[in-house]
Amino acid sequence: MARQSLxxxxxxxxxxxxxxxxxxxxxxxxxxxxxxAAYLPxxxxxxxxxxxxxxxxxxxxxxxDAETSGGRxxxxxxxxxxxxVQYRRPLRFDDEVDVxxxxxxxTGTTFQIAYLLSVGDEVYATAVTVHGCVDxxxxxxxxxxxxxxxxxx
Amino acid sequence: MARQSLxxxxxxxxxxxxxxxxxxxxxxxxxxxxxxAAYLPxxxxxxxxxxxxxxxxxxxxxxxDAETSGGRxxxxxxxxxxxxVQYRRPLRFDDEVDVxxxxxxxTGTTFQIAYLLSVGDEVYATAVTVHGCVDxxxxxxxxxxxxxxxxxx
Amino acid sequence: MARQSLxxxxxxxxxxxxxxxxxxxxxxxxxxxxxxAAYLPxxxxxxxxxxxxxxxxxxxxxxxDAETSGGRxxxxxxxxxxxxVQYRRPLRFDDEVDVxxxxxxxTGTTFQIAYLLSVGDEVYATAVTVHGCVDxxxxxxxxxxxxxxxxxx
Amino acid sequence: MARQSLxxxxxxxxxxxxxxxxxxxxxxxxxxxxxxAAYLPxxxxxxxxxxxxxxxxxxxxxxxDAETSGGRxxxxxxxxxxxxVQYRRPLRFDDEVDVxxxxxxxTGTTFQIAYLLSVGDEVYATAVTVHGCVDxxxxxxxxxxxxxxxxxx
Numbered sequence: 001m002a003r004q005s006l007x008x009x010x011x012x013x014x015x016x017x018x019x020x021x022x023x024x025x026x027x028x029x030x031x032x033x034x035x036x037a038a039y040l041p042x043x044x045x046x047x048x049x050x051x052x053x054x055x056x057x058x059x060x061x062x063x064x065d066a067e068t069s070g071g072r073x074x075x076x077x078x079x080x081x082x083x084x085v086q087y088r089r090p091l092r093f094d095d096e097v098d099v100x101x102x103x104x105x106x107t108g109t110t111f112q113i114a115y116l117l118s119v120g121d122e123v124y125a126t127a128v129t130v131h132g133c134v135d136x137x138x139x140x141x142x143x144x145x146x147x148x149x150x151x152x153x
Numbered sequence: 154m155a156r157q158s159l160x161x162x163x164x165x166x167x168x169x170x171x172x173x174x175x176x177x178x179x180x181x182x183x184x185x186x187x188x189x190a191a192y193l194p195x196x197x198x199x200x201x202x203x204x205x206x207x208x209x210x211x212x213x214x215x216x217x218d219a220e221t222s223g224g225r226x227x228x229x230x231x232x233x234x235x236x237x238v239q240y241r242r243p244l245r246f247d248d249e250v251d252v253x254x255x256x257x258x259x260t261g262t263t264f265q266i267a268y269l270l271s272v273g274d275e276v277y278a279t280a281v282t283v284h285g286c287v288d289x290x291x292x293x294x295x296x297x298x299x300x301x302x303x304x305x306x
Numbered sequence: 307m308a309r310q311s312l313x314x315x316x317x318x319x320x321x322x323x324x325x326x327x328x329x330x331x332x333x334x335x336x337x338x339x340x341x342x343a344a345y346l347p348x349x350x351x352x353x354x355x356x357x358x359x360x361x362x363x364x365x366x367x368x369x370x371d372a373e374t375s376g377g378r379x380x381x382x383x384x385x386x387x388x389x390x391v392q393y394r395r396p397l398r399f400d401d402e403v404d405v406x407x408x409x410x411x412x413t414g415t416t417f418q419i420a421y422l423l424s425v426g427d428e429v430y431a432t433a434v435t436v437h438g439c440v441d442x443x444x445x446x447x448x449x450x451x452x453x454x455x456x457x458x459x
Numbered sequence: 460m461a462r463q464s465l466x467x468x469x470x471x472x473x474x475x476x477x478x479x480x481x482x483x484x485x486x487x488x489x490x491x492x493x494x495x496a497a498y499l500p501x502x503x504x505x506x507x508x509x510x511x512x513x514x515x516x517x518x519x520x521x522x523x524d525a526e527t528s529g530g531r532x533x534x535x536x537x538x539x540x541x542x543x544v545q546y547r548r549p550l551r552f553d554d555e556v557d558v559x560x561x562x563x564x565x566t567g568t569t570f571q572i573a574y575l576l577s578v579g580d581e582v583y584a585t586a587v588t589v590h591g592c593v594d595x596x597x598x599x600x601x602x603x604x605x606x607x608x609x610x611x612x
């Protein structure tokens with residue numbers, strides 16, 4: 001199984017892409033802060049916007065559109081194999097959060113993403129997700145070639 | 154389009170089935186109560202347990218197993234066409250909630266369910282969902298015959 | 307108890323405010339569409355943006371800031387007393403949804419909001435929420451005066 | 460900051476407590492499996508049931524009840540400082556999941572929990588959460604003495 005190897009930097013300069021989102025009231029909990037489970041959809045939303053920004057919208061990756069997914073072999077999903085989050089300060093309702101991300105540790109079938117979540121100049125959380133490429137039936141599949149070009153050294 | 158016609162009774166005796174669940178901390182919000190959106194999965198969980206209790210587990214309905222779904226024509230989903238909830242008292246973390254339900258207003262392709270949510274003897278909420286039967290591609294389909302037998306007069 | 311009386315129009319022209327959001331993959335379900343429970347946070351997000359747009363951010367309403375909430379008496383919450391949603395077409399992953407809203411049926415302690423959810427020119431859902439004003443301890447309280455000015459005839 | 464040090468065992472015998480839950484349809488996603496973010500509330504639900512089982516219901520911990528929380532100093536929350544999940548097989552709708560857990564790495568203000576998620580005899584996921592004790596205002600606080608007794612030598 002793939003193993004998290006990325007160490008998320010706390011310097012925004014180390015991240016080539018940032019997506020801004022706003023926390024929802026529905027995501028708060030009785031401690032008055034954003035519930036820790038709500039961060040995972042934040043990471044996912046940032047991933048989706050990143051794929052769109054680089055011309056490979058996740059919708060097309062899933063549908064297997066030849067020109068965007070590089071796939072003549074049909075659709076692909078980037079299944080989450082592993083996730084870790086370090087919560088440093090509590091996010092609150094209505095915070096505007098910058099989710100920065102960078103791809104790394106690309107192999108033939110997996111890749112990793114490191115994340116930095118900040119509000120203004122303050123770091124609120126860091127995270128890493130490990131992804132595996134699967135086909136429409138959930139079976140491991142080779143990554144589209146364009147993914148490899150994102151995370152190279 | 155189907156239109157909600159059931160009026161949920163506030164008397165538990167009017168409901169043939171009850172499912173007990175416990176609220177989660179993840180479902181609370183910054184008001185210190187269960188967020189109103191969390192009630193919809195409660196209703197769904199009760200529906201699923203009801204279908205299991207009467208010998209038609211939703212899994213089998215979706216898969217189109219002949220003996221349980223009555224379907225030789227393949228799987229069915231009971232899409233939600235309409236939902237309404239009346240919140241009478243706020244549920245809180247760790248409450249044990251009894252979700253009672255009754256089916257009614259069955260037509261050839263739709264049915265309705267009325268719900269009563271209580272904690273102990275107190276009514277906390279009532280709700281109604283309207284469902285439409287769809288096939289595996291989301292197209293309207295006839296209800297399995299056994300549904301009609303549940304909601305009759 | 308307050309009772310839903312608004313009938314949501316299907317004409318975007320009847321709504322003074324619109325908020326655009328994008329559906330998340332986390333909000334999809336195994337039917338391949340946006341799960342019906344995910345719509346409630348969409349309505350809430352649109353309410354929050356509306357309050358911000360008219361100069362009464364919900365954060366300030368909750369904190370009881372005199373200048374924005376009209377409250378010398380402390381914070382207010384707009385508790386959800388009732389919600390109903392009519393699902394007309396299924397939203398899908400990555401859809402850009404316009405959530406239009408209008409306030410109406412304002413009383414001394416409650417108000418209602420009607421919603422129209424569309425993608426492009428197509429209506430996907432309509433909804434109504436009924437809200438009651440409560441103080442920091444969840445007790446019914448008078449609405450700030452500015453709410454009344456929003457929903458008047 | 461606390462750092463995850465536990466390594467979750469894949470042998471159920473290493474876990475003194477197990478909580479069984481059933482996945483919800485609302486927790487599935489368009490890949491037809493349980494969305495990865497839904498696992499965090501599963502871990503939380505198991506923690507809550509564990510605290511109840513050992514006579515320290517989380518409700519009482521939060522309220523600061525002297526006899527259960529060991530707290531004359533008021534309520535405590537066990538904030539999540541860190542979480543990591545390794546997804547090994549995809550959970551599906553209606554699966555009955557056994558969430559086993561064990562506490563370890565207890566310090567004066569933090570502790571960790573390792574988790575094993577299985578369906579029948581198969582391991583589906585492992586996870587670790589790191590928790591910090593905070594008071595009602597979110598400030599770091601000493602752990603109740605009884606937590607130290609749970610986490611072994």
